[in-house]
Amino acid sequence: MNSDERRQKIIDAAITVLLDKGVAASRMNDFVEASGLSKGGVYHHFDSKEDLLIGVLNSFLENNLDRLHLSINPRESAYTQLKDILHNHEELMLELGKYNQLFLDFFSQAAYLPRFRELMRQHYQLFHGTLTELVSMGIASGEFEKDTDPDAIASGLMGIFDGIGIALLIVPEKIAFPRYAIDSALALVRGIRKI
Structure with missing residues (x-):
């Protein structure tokens, strides 16, 4: 898996967690666990929960704004x-x-x-x-x-x-x-x- 694919895997896992637990109750460890990647692998792409939420929102926008x-x-x-x-x-x-x-x-x-x-x-x-x-x-x-x-x-x-x-x-x-x-x-x- 290349870096972009790992990043998208983390975002996809985060969406699943966020839909299940909500934003307030979700923790970085939840995103790490759901992604199947190491903690370092997740933090390499996203420094914080806010960074990951920005990544999720940007992913939605990038995938849909052109439509x-x-x-x-x-x-x-x-x-x-x-x-x-x-x-x-x-x-x-x-x-x-x-x-x-x-x-x-x-x-x-x-x-x-x-x-x-x-x-x-x-x-x-x-x-x-x-x-x-x-x-x-x-x-x-x-x-x-x-x-x-x-x-x-x-x-x-x-x-x-x-x-x-x-x-x-x-x-x-x-x-x-x-x-x-x-x-x-x-x-x-x-x-x-x-x-």
Whole structure:
């Protein structure tokens, strides 16, 4: 096994442990044991639990960011692009839905891990910025109501998915994921459209 393969093996083992124990209860020794590598082998790649969590998050992002089509076309309808962002990622949302507990755990533990929180903040801002830009574009083109606050709508859209994720954890039998999140987000976007 080369170094990259060992690193990925550690990340994969960490995901298994994190899904089983949660972020707060997981220890470096758990990750070492699950990986089947030596303690030195794990620490060679990750100096701390926070480093390993950053590695896990980066792995998710690297494996999935290329599947997110977040580029903005100024010649297309902002509403259509927002609808496409929501509908085109339904399969990805379904895939990542099995990691819902882990992502929620990431949110709650980020307060205690500054470098990890900063990485999450950067990616949040990337998505938020794209949504804000699309809403602003829709306002400028006359598609959306002129008194719309683009930042509020972007935050609301992201909040819908976060909230549905929490509900999915608590009452999964009541949540048709990702349909409820997509339908709720589209309802918010339709609410700012000029008729």
